[in-house]
Amino acid sequence: MSKNKHVEALNTSRRTFLKTAGVTTAAAMTGASLGQYVQAQSAEPIRIGFQQHSSGIGAAYGRWYGRTTEAAVAAINNMGGINGRMVELVAEDDGTDPKRGAEVVEKFAKQRNCDVAFGTLFSHVVIGSAPRAGELKLPYFVVSEGHHVASGMLNRYTLQPGITDVKSQVQAMAPFVAGNLGKKVTMIYPDFAFGHDHRDYFSAAIEAQGGQVLEKIAIPPAETSFTRYFPKIPRDTEVVYHVMVGPAVLTFVKEMGEFFGGRGPQLFGFIDSLEAVDMQSPGLEFLEGSYFWEGNPRNAQSDQTEFDKAFRTAVGVDENGASISDSRDVSTYSHMFGCWETLFVIKQGMEACDYKGPQDRAKLVEAVEAMRNFDESAQFPQGSKLFNGKTHQVFGHQYISRVESGKLNRVHTTSIEDGLYEDEVDYTTQSL
Template identity: 60%
Template sequence: MRVMNKGQNRRSVLAGLAGTGLLLASPGIIGRARAQAGDAIRLGAPFHRTGIGASYGRWYERTANAALEVINAGGGINGMPVEMIVEDDGTDPKRGVELIEKFSAEHKVDAVFGHLFSHVAAATAPRAGELKMPYFLCSEAHTLAAGGFNRYCFQPSISDVKSQVSSMAPWISENLGKKITLIYPDYAFGYDHRDNMTAAIKAQGGEVVADIAIPPTETTFTRYMPRIPFNTEVIYHVMVGPAVMTFVKELGEHLGSNRPEIFGFIDSLEAVDIGIPQLEYLEGTHFWEGHARYAQADQTEFDKFYREKVGVDENGASVDDARDISTYAHMFSVWETLFAMKQAMEMADYKGPDQKIAFLEAMESIEGFEASNEFPQGEKLFNGKTHQAFSHQNISKVTDGKLDVVYRTSIEETLYEDETDYTQMSF
């Protein structure tokens, strides 16, 4: 180690310590400067900028920015501009909890929105309730509608897994087959699919002939393939993680041309170009899409508007870079959630956190949304008791390397009996 003048060294160490201390204790220099109640609506946005959800997080942020631009250009909410404070949660539950505290106590935001990954949401939701912080999920988890969270949590745009799966099961059993092999990630999100699909297909007179759980960190799949029974009519796959291309390629190698029907969830292929040679095997297979990535022949003007504002072309890629594919099937939930919040805030004539309860009660009183620029994915029902939205689901077929919607479920098909009633819970 270098020999240093002791006195000087002590001074510089102390100065360094003092400086660091000052920096660390300074409460959000940037956020604080403009924190003054009543001059703006402030929204906390904990996005998955890094970690396993980073592909999604990037697009969630772009979509949110686009929506805010539209909202502010139209005069904001109740005459106030809307500001968004973005923080990275690293797709980490612990950090998610810390951030909800930060948003609540330091940034003093009016509401928090934008969590997708269910383990982050599961950790954050209870804390949101304790902090009495309105918390809007852009996730598909069924936990909320199952009564697992609290009165401060809402999912006003994207339908939950249970609703997605049960609404598509009839179509799958009628058009693809009744003997299903499930391939799903070996953790909670996968179990949601397994349990709901098993029940839904049984209700259609079909059966699950095999279920294959794959650990989320797996990178090669060939050795799981032999577990697919020969009498399988439909392979139902939902995989989340970067290894999906390997999965598809190995599925192709293993089964060859003599394959059963294949139905998958687009989740794993979000931000991935469907048209690349590695995914050729998907040609002719089917996918669930929350929102159709490729502009369809009957594209609504709302979808056109939304694409233009977010900066997405008709293939679901960034207008600046055709190789930068969006997470189109999910990210509409950020856009729509913001407009749902706007609607509720306007109904309550919301001016600041004092009217939080009125804002949330307004949210609970909403019965649905019409298809519009604000709700480009389409009309939806909103259940004020379970805090969950129900909307049309798309089944798309891969044709010439693109996704064509072949069936759009009705909203009725997505409904199921209420499992909870948050309005009975106190604020």
């Protein structure tokens, strides 16, 4: 610790020197002097930098992350804001690009006076941006469901308190799949990191249940036609486990249906394969009777909680998970609740540490790390959660739904314990 402080002191003096040298020379050259930044007043709003995927491959998600985030900010402001201050959203497009993502984080911290950065979904953007957030000591709340936070790859300033990670999700599925659908599984997944996480964690989890993965079929990135991969599915497969992302997901599911012609093995998929896709789209009829993991049930269930009802109303989503203004504009319901819940975690954290401004960023991180339980409520409509302050990752319930008459009906809810695993990192040992 003391060594760190020493280095910091050296850096500060060098920074001052460089700055003075620069300013003096520039002033000498131009005869002008530079204005100072005005220190933020406490009456000013709390500014949340929202790293949004408005263009690029993540745009379909980014739009709904945007709507949910705006709704949550409005709700927080209606409740009187945070510590008596209004919340202001500073949204900027990162083009779903890791390089631009890091630049946007820098901009939030240094130019747009944001208190925290928030809202990133795609893993590569998170991993590209997190080092810079750590260097800037800017709390960076991601909503990405990647395992990168809990794996220990990132840093003390990067947290994921609003959505569970893929390792936990996948692991929690294995008991249901082995117990209800079959033990001989063939996996189809995209051939990049996200798919590899599914492959590795599910293979281990299903074997622990006495099951077996017969074949692992990796689909190359940017593939647009899939039928030619399906013959690799072994005949004795009992369950096809599928997960796909990107614009071609609908083609993937459709062609799988045409391949089996309704007479194939049980299908178990991650809803990622159909996020933002209308279940009534032509060609999806064959999904009838198949099973999906859902982060949050898209169709309002018969035992819908008042919290889910209020959440839908606030975001503008109907009981089928589509936009109120356009029934074919389907939301990313299994992911976007994470934005809502994360913002309320930020609110709780700021209130717990009596956050005043950027000088309290470290206190905010510590306050969030100290959290443990989130109870199902209007702030946490997806369900209760357990936060692990050491790994900066939240754990929660997962849902399994069955497609019945084109609707996703929940048939199973996992316990939080189903998704727990041993800590792989303790971020609290890193310096703030």
